[in-house]
Amino acid sequence: MAEKIRSREITPENLYLNRRNFIRAGVFAGSTLATAGVYKLINPPPPKEVETAPIENVVASTESVAGDELTSLENITNYNNFYEFSTRKTAVARAAEDFVTEPWSISVEGAAGKPRVFGMDEILKFTQEERIYRLRCVEGWSMVIPWVGFPLRTLLNKVEPLSSAKYVAFQTFYDGANPKVSGVKLPQGANSMQSSFGAGIEFPYVEGLRIDEAMHPLAIVATGLYGKRLPNQNGAPVRLVVPWKYGFKSIKSIVRIRLTETEPPTTWNIAAPGEYGFYSNVNPEVAHPRWSQANERRIGEIGMRKTLMFNGYADEVASLYSGMDLRKNF
Numbered sequence: 566m567a568e569k570i571r572s573r574e575i576t577p578e579n580l581y582l583n584r585r586n587f588i589r590a591g592v593f594a595g596s597t598l599a600t601a602g603v604y605k606l607i608n609p610p611p612p613k614e615v616e617t618a619p620i621e622n623v624v625a626s627t628e629s630v631a632g633d634e635l636t637s638l639e640n641i642t643n644y645n646n647f648y649e650f651s652t653r654k655t656a657v658a659r660a661a662e663d664f665v666t667e668p669w670s671i672s673v674e675g676a677a678g679k680p681r682v683f684g685m686d687e688i689l690k691f692t693q694e695e696r697i698y699r700l701r702c703v704e705g706w707s708m709v710i711p712w713v714g715f716p717l718r719t720l721l722n723k724v725e726p727l728s729s730a731k732y733v734a735f736q737t738f739y740d741g742a743n744p745k746v747s748g749v750k751l752p753q754g755a756n757s758m759q760s761s762f763g764a765g766i767e768f769p770y771v772e773g774l775r776i777d778e779a780m781h782p783l784a785i786v787a788t789g790l791y792g793k794r795l796p797n798q799n800g801a802p803v804r805l806v807v808p809w810k811y812g813f814k815s816i817k818s819i820v821r822i823r824l825t826e827t828e829p830p831t832t833w834n835i836a837a838p839g840e841y842g843f844y845s846n847v848n849p850e851v852a853h854p855r856w857s858q859a860n861e862r863r864i865g866e867i868g869m870r871k872t873l874m875f876n877g878y879a880d881e882v883a884s885l886y887s888g889m890d891l892r893k894n895f
């Protein structure tokens with residue numbers, strides 16, 4: 566479970582994320598180059614530690630990820646993509662510190678017989694399961710995360726989707742103003758949210774799935790990780806996790822879910838349509854226009870691993886795409 570050994574935030578980032586390299590750097594510094602710069606390098610401020618409430622009655626995981634060790638809590642909570650707060654992965658934890666996520670509710674609406682708003686208390690009453698999944702970021706790194714959550718379809722079925730519902734659209738919290746510029750006190754307390762301009766993507770962050778993808782049992786709504794409520798930096802208090810797709814599909818801090826008849830817009834596709842498609846299934850054979858997707862760096866490990874088709878979930882999900890050209894529908 567959680568790592569006992571503490572690594573430290575050092576530059577460059579990949580050293581911080583790799584204890585063995587860290588030790589090597591330390592030995593090197595001690596023996597030959599104990600300069601002030603190297604001293605700083607090996608004695609930086611510690612990473613942020615998180616303490617969130619435990620989640621009661623979690624149904625034990627029946628799944629594991631064969632041959633894969635869990636990524637440490639420290640790495641999962643200090644190496645994040647959450648552009649609303651920072652575009653620097655090791656800075657997100659601190660930038661999101663003041664993000665107040667209580668009270669919180671999700672509106673589930675659109676093409677549904679019984680659209681309505683769900684409070685967090687209700688969301689936490691769904692049977693919570695542990696799900697150990699690989700997370701593969703489109704940037705070429707990966708982790709193994711023990712999520713706590715429940716199938717997305719459990720929530721969707723509550724509102725009774727109409728047969729006209731062909732897609733599901735998701736939206737992250739958004740307050741419409743950057744308080745650093747406007748001085749506006751944000752309703753959700755996201756005082757450190759940066760502007761769209763600073764992030765380089767449009768806010769609110771939006772994502773989408775086809776209805777059959779959304780109803781797939783592997784697609785979950787996560788409320789926690791390592792047995793406790795989600796830390797802010799990981800998308801508190803509720804996020805999506807779709808393990809066979811690149812990490813950016815797993816949208817954080819959701820406030821709205823909408824059943825739609827047409828394919829909804831998605832943030833990274835809006836930003837760079839030639840680079841990020843609607844589907845974004847993990848596929849080692851389809852390169853990103855600027856880099857290969859054949860391999861990945863598992864955070865905390867030395868060296869690279871081969872990226873697996875559908876991130877290793879092909880047996881479960883490949884049939885969703887039978888007959889589809891995965892190069893065209895990237």
Ligand SMILES: Nc1nc2c(c(=O)[nH]1)N[C@H]1C(S)=C(S)[C@@H](COP(=O)(O)O)O[C@H]1N2
Pocket residue numbers: 641644645646647648649700701702703737770798799800811812813814815816817818
């Ligand atoms: N709202 C929102 N959701 C988001 C992102 C983001 O910037 N904003 N980043 C995505 C990306 S690129 C990845 S890889 C994962 C990272 O999740 P983690 O920080 O919990 O590992 O969150 C995804 N969800």
Ligand SMILES: [Mo]
Pocket residue numbers: 646701702703704811812813
């Ligand atoms: Mo990502």
